[in-house]
Amino acid sequence: MQTLPAYAQLTILGSTGSIGQNTLDVVARHPQRFGVYALTAATQVERMVQQCAQFRPVWAVMANEAAATALAEQLRAQRLSTRVAHGPQALCQVASAEPVDAVMAAIVGFAGMAPCLAAAESGKRLMLANKEALVVGGRWFMDAVARGGATLLPIDSEHSAVFQSLPDDATTWAERVEKIILTASGGPFRQRDPATLAAVTPAEAVAHPNWVMGQKISVDSATMMNKALEVIEAHHLFAIPPARIEVVIHPQSVVHSMVQYHDGSVVAQLGTPDMRVPIAYGLSWPQRMASGAAPLDFSALGSLTFESPDPQRFPCLPLAWQALAMPEGATAVLNAANEVAVAAFLQQRLSFTHIARVNRQTLDALTYQPPDSLEALQAIDARARELAQTWVTRLGSAR
Ligand code: NAD
Ligand code: MG
Numbered sequence: 001m002q003t004l005p006a007y008a009q010l011t012i013l014g015s016t017g018s019i020g021q022n023t024l025d026v027v028a029r030h031p032q033r034f035g036v037y038a039l040t041a042a043t044q045v046e047r048m049v050q051q052c053a054q055f056r057p058v059w060a061v062m063a064n065e066a067a068a069t070a071l072a073e074q075l076r077a078q079r080l081s082t083r084v085a086h087g088p089q090a091l092c093q094v095a096s097a098e099p100v101d102a103v104m105a106a107i108v109g110f111a112g113m114a115p116c117l118a119a120a121e122s123g124k125r126l127m128l129a130n131k132e133a134l135v136v137g138g139r140w141f142m143d144a145v146a147r148g149g150a151t152l153l154p155i156d157s158e159h160s161a162v163f164q165s166l167p168d169d170a171t172t173w174a175e176r177v178e179k180i181i182l183t184a185s186g187g188p189f190r191q192r193d194p195a196t197l198a199a200v201t202p203a204e205a206v207a208h209p210n211w212v213m214g215q216k217i218s219v220d221s222a223t224m225m226n227k228a229l230e231v232i233e234a235h236h237l238f239a240i241p242p243a244r245i246e247v248v249i250h251p252q253s254v255v256h257s258m259v260q261y262h263d264g265s266v267v268a269q270l271g272t273p274d275m276r277v278p279i280a281y282g283l284s285w286p287q288r289m290a291s292g293a294a295p296l297d298f299s300a301l302g303s304l305t306f307e308s309p310d311p312q313r314f315p316c317l318p319l320a321w322q323a324l325a326m327p328e329g330a331t332a333v334l335n336a337a338n339e340v341a342v343a344a345f346l347q348q349r350l351s352f353t354h355i356a357r358v359n360r361q362t363l364d365a366l367t368y369q370p371p372d373s374l375e376a377l378q379a380i381d382a383r384a385r386e387l388a389q390t391w392v393t394r395l396g397s398a399r
Contacts, residue, residue, distance in 0.1 A: 001151045002125065002149075002151050003285075003286065004101050004102060004125060004283075005101060006033070007032070007033060007034070007035065008033065008034055008035070008101040008102055009034075009035050009036075009037040009099050009100050009101050009102075010027065010034055010035070010036050010037060010100070010101070010102050010103070010104065011036075011037050011038040011039075011040075011094045011095055011097070011100045011102075011103045011104070011119075012024065012036065012038070012039050012040070012103075012104045012106065013040050013091065013094075013095060013103065013104060013105050013106055013107045013112060013115050013116075013130070014040065014041065014104075014105075014106035014107040014108065014112065014129075014130070015039040015040060015041055015048070015051055015106070016041040016042075016044040016047040016048060016051070017041075017106055017107075017108065017214050018212065018213050018214045018275070019104070019106035019129045019155065019214075019275060019279070020039075020041075020104070020106045022275045022276050022279055023104045023106065023279050023283075024036075024051060024054075024055065025276060025292060026276050026279050026280050026283060026291055026292065027055070027283070028054070028055075029290055029291075029292055030283075030289060030290075033289075034283070036055040036056070036057040037057060037058050037059065037094065037097065037099055037100050038057050038058060038059040038060070038061060038094035038097070038100070039051050039052065039055065039057045039059075039060050039061075040060070040061040040062070040091055040094065040107070040115075041060075041061075041062060041063070041067075042062070042063040042067070043062065043063060043064065043066075043067040045062070045067055045070045045071050045074065048060055048062070048071055049071065049074045049075065049078070052075060052080050052082045053078060053080060056080070056081075056082065057082050058082065058083065058099075059082065059083050059084075059085060059090075059094050060075075060082050060083070060084050060085075061084075061085050061086060061087075061090045061091055061094055062084070062085075062086045063086065063087070064086055064087070065086050065087075067086065068084050068085065068086035071084050072084040088114055088115075091107075091114065091115040091118075092114055092115050092117075092118035093118075094115075095115040095116070095118040095119040095122075095124070096118040096119060096121070096122035096124070100119075100124060101124065101125060102124060102125035102126075102127060102283070103115075103116075103119040103124050103125070103126055103127065104127045104129065104155070104279075104282075105119065105126060105127065105128050105129055105130040105133065105155075106129040106130060106155075107130055108130070108132070108214055108216050108217065109130075109132050109216065109339050110132055110133070110136055110335065110336065110339065110381055112130035112132065112133050113130075113132070113133045113136055113137065113374070113377070114374065116128065116130055116133040116137075116141075117133075117137070117141070117144055117374060119150065120141070120144045120145045120148045120150045120152070121144055121147065121148040121150075122148060122150075123148045123149040123150050124150055124151075125150070125151045125153065125282075126145070126150050126151065126152050126153070127153050127155050127279070127282035127283070128152060128153065128154055128155055128156075129155040129156065131156055131229050131230065131233045132229065132335050132339075134232075134233050134236055134237070135229050135232045135233060135331050135332075135334075135335045136331065136332040136335050136336075136377055136381065137332075137377065138232075138236055138328055138331055138332075139236065139328060140328070140371060140372065140377075141236070142236050142237075152237070153281075153282045153285055154233075154237055154278070154282075155275075155278050155279060155282050156230060156233060156278070157256045157257075157273070157275065157277070157278050158182045158183065158230055158234070158256055158257040159230070159233060159234060159237055159257070160256070160269070160277075160278035160281055160282070161183075161255075161256035161257035161258070161268070161269035161278075162180055162182075162234065162237075162238060162257050162258075162259055162269075163237075163238075164269045164281065165257070165258060165259040165267040165268060165269055166238070166259055168286075173238060173239065173240070174239060174240070176261055176262060177238075177240060177244070177259055177260070177261060177262075178244065178260045178261055178262050179244050179245070179246055179259075179260040180234050180238060180240050180244065180245045180246070180257070180258075180259055180260075181246045181247075181248055181257060181258040181259070181260060181266070182227060182230055182231065182234060182245065182246070182247050182248075182257050183247075183248055183249075183250040183253070183255050183256060183257050183258070183306075184221075184224060184226075184227045184247055184248070184249050184250065184309065185208070185209060185210050185211070185221065185249070185250070185251055185252075185253045186224075186249040186251055186307075186309070187208060187209070187221040187222040187223075187224065188204060188205065188207050188208060188209060188221075188222055189205075189222055189313075190249065190251060190313075194312065194313055197313075197352055197353050198351050198352060198353045198354075199351070199352075200222075200352045201348075202215075202219070202345065202346050202348065205218065205219050205222040205345070205352060206218040206219060206222075208221055208222075209251070210252075210253040210273045211253065211273055211275075215346060216339070216342055216343075216346075219342045219345060219346065219355075220338070220342065222352070223314065223316045223352070223355050223356060224309065224314035224316050224317045225316035225317075225319075225338050225342075225355070225356075225359065227247050227309075227317055227320075228316050228317050228318075228319050228320035228334075229320070229335070229338075231245050231247065231320035231321070231324075232320050232323065232324060232331050235324060242320070242321050242324040242325070243321075247309055247317065248306050248307070248308060248309075249306065249307045249308065249309050250304065250305065250306050251305060252301075252304050252305065253273040254270055254271070254272070254273070254296065254301065254304055255268050255269075255270050255304060256268075256269050256270065256271060257269065270296060271293065271296060272293055272294050272295070272296055274291070274292075274293035274294070276291040276292050276293050277291050277293045279291065280292075280293075315356040315360070316338075316355065316356045316359060319334055319356075319359055319360060319363060320334075322363065323363060326363075327370050328370040328371065329368045329369070329370050329371050329377075329380050330363060332371065332377055332380045332381055332384065333362060333363055333366050333368070333380060333384040334359060334362075334363050335381075336362075336380070336381045336382075336384035336385045336388065337358055337359045337362035337363065337384055337385075337387075337388040337391075338355070338358075338359050339385070340358065340385050340388035340389055340392060341354070341355040341358040341359060341388060341392065342355060344358075344392045344396070349392060349396050350392050350395060350396055351395075354392075354395045354396075357391070357395060358388050358391045358392055358395065359388075361391050362384055362387050362388045362391060365387060366380075366383060366384055366387055368380045368383070
């Protein structure tokens, strides 16, 4: 685990998204500490032009040639010298380039896996928001981090909270920690009549009560699949057995997660629900720096409440423990099925309650060899997507 130089060069993967924009907000507060080497986005050209004008990166990478051409034209018109590239290989190059000290991994989904791996293998500080990469890669991904000598720091607010609540010496975690307790807001449907859930619309599902996030993670929060992915993420990050990871619903999103020790003590991290806090911690660790987040006002806070999640209402949540009990590779199957199901829900081809069915049925049915390479993971991901798609078609036509 290495500290950053006094002036560090950053690559921000997914800079136009929710995490990417929050990262640039924090970076802009510390111009004397951070320079931007590369920014990347799928197809949001206008926002990328603005970001290039403000942060003057050496490289901007877009997902496809059309977006890259449009960006290059606009940068030329504004006399900006940022160089433009596109495609997965360019993403891996800017994630592993020699001048880069730290990489913010904020692409959504399995699409972010290869550049995460490139950053891990080249020994960067890897600030991981892209939880799907770790869910898919599992132990194999953690091995790549160790082999590359990378410093992996969690950006997911729950995992940042756990990391902040653990002792510095990671070799003592297993012997001291009784339980990791992940908090969950319960999303927009925590109290909704379950009989009406089949009919909820994408707009209702993405309207999260406490956080403003990208569409995919917002739907995952509504199904609590997000928490299932986070249980898997916590298992790999902190090497804690699945049976010692617990989820509790905490609708106020003030306690971001907790660690319970063998003596009965519970250590928690609290704060306003603002992703700039874990982002600033990832950038400044082992120090701290200003994030722009408002401090907690305890006199205005009122009560903090906790309840256990109802598996009938949130059938995606138990899939985490089911997948972790299966051979390596099952979590990649679960992630792929969920990406397909969420995309279909957002396109109104699948009902909200069928997301859990697609995920469970794909997990139950697919057989595979435990993966030992990126290619093997890509093959499992592709086959799981195909099978999930057939369930989407069947369930969609049965609506
Ligand atoms: P988002 O949809 O707002 O942004 C995603 C970014 O990735 C965008 O810049 C987009 O252009 C880029 N992108 C999408 N598909 C791509 C592709 N195929 N190739 C290249 N680039 C692509 O998502 P977000 O909410 O910022 O989430 C990003 C990641 O962080 C997710 O893995 C999410 O689970 C995680 N995360 C987000 C939050 C949050 O508060 N938003 C909190 C915790 C974890
Ligand atoms: Mg989270």
